[in-house]
Amino acid sequence: MPLSAQPRRGTHNLCHRSEEWGALIQKITRRGVIAAAGPLIARPALAQAAPIVMKIGTATINDSQHQWMRLFAETVQARSNGAIKVELYPTSQLGSIPRMIEGTQFNSIQAFVGPPEFLSGVDSRFELLGAPGVFTDISHAHRAMHVPEFHRAFLDIGLGKGLRGIGLFINAPTCFNTRNRIDRLADFEGRKIRVLASPVQTEQLRRLKATAVPMSLGEVLPALQQGTIDGVMSAMPVLTALRFYDAAKFLVETNQAAVTVVTVVSKIWYDGLPPALRTVVDEAGRKADDDVFPWALDFIAQQRKVWTEAGGTITSLPPEDQARLVELMRPIGQEVTARRRDQATLYEAMLRAAAATRG
Template sequence: MTVNKEIGMRRHIRLAAAAAALSAVLATGAAAQQFTMKFGTATPKGDQNFWMEEFKKAVEARAGGRIAIKLFPASQLGAIPRQIEGLQLGTVEAWIGPTSFLTGVESRYQVMDAPGLFADWDHAQRTVTHESFRDEFLNLGEKKGVIGIGIYTSNPMSVVSRKIPIRKVEDFRGQKFRVLGSALEVEQMRALGAAGVPMPLVETLPALQRGGIDGVRSGIVVFVPFKYWTISRQLTEIGDAYIVPVAFVSVRWWKTLPQDLRQIMLEEARKLDDAAYKYARKQHQLFRGLWTKNGGELIDFPEAERKKLLELSRDVGAKVAARNAGVKAAYDKLVAAAGATRQ
């Protein structure tokens, strides 16, 4: 064999080996299919944002590069109704927020707005994560195109009013309050002599500034990041109910994922039930300090007034639930879980 032939043969062998290696890389890349998860929420910062950020870190670390989770806080994917429509259509893969906003999709989600079910914040958390309630509740919307993968309690309900500060139950009378979105919340406002006006978060502050509404029922986790103290300096924590966010995913998108990737997500989401709750508790204290630091007044609703409020709205949950058999079944499940976890 001549020197030139030997050199040519060696070159051919090297090229063949390189081609084989490239084919193996391409085959591996094809097998490790890439998925994208656009994850939205309405808040610019807070416990919902913490949930998304921690979920992204944990899932991407375990998924080995198979999924890219892209976060869109502060309604960057559109107002809440548009994001929920995206979930159903599969154009938005995930969203986290209070279940009240999905009552137009699945009416049973509104049971979480029932007042007076929980003795305190800890009791609310034990209830919504209880084995007799959690998974069944998260799956209520599956036939409507959405399912939940995580749940926790965020904040006690609070109110701000630009018209009359809420220091007693009578102060609610005659005022229009923005509520999250459920018929149950509207009914409760009616029981207190007020009007409940469902409204997306991005529309709420401008409506309050214009006088289209007199006040807002939500949590301090919303009032501080959006600087509500510029409109109303008085914030009253009434604690008749708790904001309960759920991390929802699109069923259309979820079904395209391999089983092991779904399992990773479910496991990491369950871990965040407790982690997000603990984060919310700590941040609640921070936000209380920021409210007063910026000139706001925190009104602790007197216990006598809170009892009066709960007495007036005691039957609201059962009354609204009785209108629909499915809602009643979900409400009864929640009441039973609250009873099982009461200490």
Template sequence: MLFPRRSLLAASALAMPTLAQSGDALAQARPTIKIGWTTSDGAQDPYAMAAHYFKEELAKRVGERIDVQLFANRALGDERPLLDGMRLGTVDMGVITNAVIAQVEPAYQINDMPFLFSDAAAAQRVLDGQVGQSLAQRLATKGVVNLGYCEGGFRQMINNTRPIVNPADLRGVKFRVLQSPIYVGMYTALGGTAVPMAWGETFTAVQQGAIDGLEIPLAVIDANKYYEVTKYLSMTNHIYSMIALLMSKRSHDRLAPDLRAAVQEAGTAATARQRTAAATNARALVGSLAQHGMTVNEVADPAAFRRAVMPMYESFRGAIGADIVRDALAAAG
């Protein structure tokens, strides 16, 4: 689905349509919520699923009282401008990668700590509990409401140089990473080369050989056709990719109380649906990507990767918050 490019101003929060006049009666105006995200509008894209499920769940609760409009493929801008727009009230909602949220609220870096979660159930246990509540409260003070911790799946490494079987295989390989000190730190600890880069530039950079590869969830590899420009898929499971369904606090607070409650309920319901669908899709995607020509491998010794990155936990404790690190490690088991 293609959308016209719009300025952030055009995505102004909860823009109220002009009241239409029919005879002597004025039709009731309804608020509009515009949701943006940077990846595709594919049926299996985890960002797209979060947005569509939210729209469906909200409609179940309020009918046509709110007009939800969806904008994929960076139609409202890249992730950091989307997030900044939410803080200012010029963007209503977005589905945003955790590492970008952490640029605004550093405590969110806990979700990107490598090899923290053994599986998706452990990650959801942490995010649905005290740690997730604390993160949401901190983000609210920055002007953004967290409506749900959705699932992008575990991030894997793809590249055109060699399979990543052991940490030593990363040496000399240039990987695009999110613009996050944790992602840069992880590749440094493992002996690779990290190249921070905006998402919109990445496909072309791989295609032209400016970088060798990137790290990315399976669903995003498939939805954005990265199998066309990369050869090796290594199942490193190094970081659990949390993607958040976020809303501008200004947009949220302008709604009537009953509509605010419906938005919160819709966020919770959409998150549950999105997690289930994302997990189902991930199980099928490995075989599909292999059929598209990617060479798939498991890592030989996951513990070797964990040992290499463990010093990061101490170095990031201050930036994240000692209490968040402590509680996340305890809840993750």
């Protein structure tokens, strides 16, 4: 995403605390929710004496995640007649990614926007959209993600843990940025590559005979500069925004997966809204999904130009190596999800959506 990954320890803690959070959320009584939301429920829909504040946080700025927030805020504030005041907090102003997720669960903030892989500690199904070899390109991914059966099922993953999905959109295709040029598939062997801390991503590096290194986004550029790592699997907009071309100018576009973004809101907050305002929030999320996609496509093209003008290079693998890459990667999603029935069910729904929208 700006696909920032948090420290391994933070992600680890998030995984271990997810059950605890779920139990705590389930203990919140109906009386408690109504008491907390009383001022919201008591006011007539769309005619609030004072606006309901909605704080939305993300880790990035001036990219598709931030643009989605802007589009969403404009629609919500217009359609609610000012009843909801949306406040945007990019660049982790509301805390680290694990803290923003936790804050959204417990309604200290109202929404988080970021790659769904960061929510895999809440529920491992959130990482499924990053499975490689499912989509032919990001336009195909956009169509498939919005097939109603899959779209609603994915957005509902976090309901039992205090999170309701309202947005799902594309950031960019995957690529690799490295200190030394990658010309062939064999060049990945032995390289240390930063990834997000999810089995779907770490397994991709294992199949390339490389070492997966999960780490915080803030640590990546210094690690590249110092040679602690050899590269990063990410997306073009993240790499240009943080000027990665100063430390590692070589970029190879592999496009084996789509880098996606999900927006989740606090279920406590959402359930406390009057029905008319819940509809406004849901419709604004869907509209922002549609509106941000063409913006993201233009942004990717702009960032490719930024990269090359700054002295970076962009290459692709030879066709036979690209075909071999996809062949190696395609089984990962099914193998990872086979361990749990709920994962397998959602992954199969994604495959059906992909098949229905291909071409």
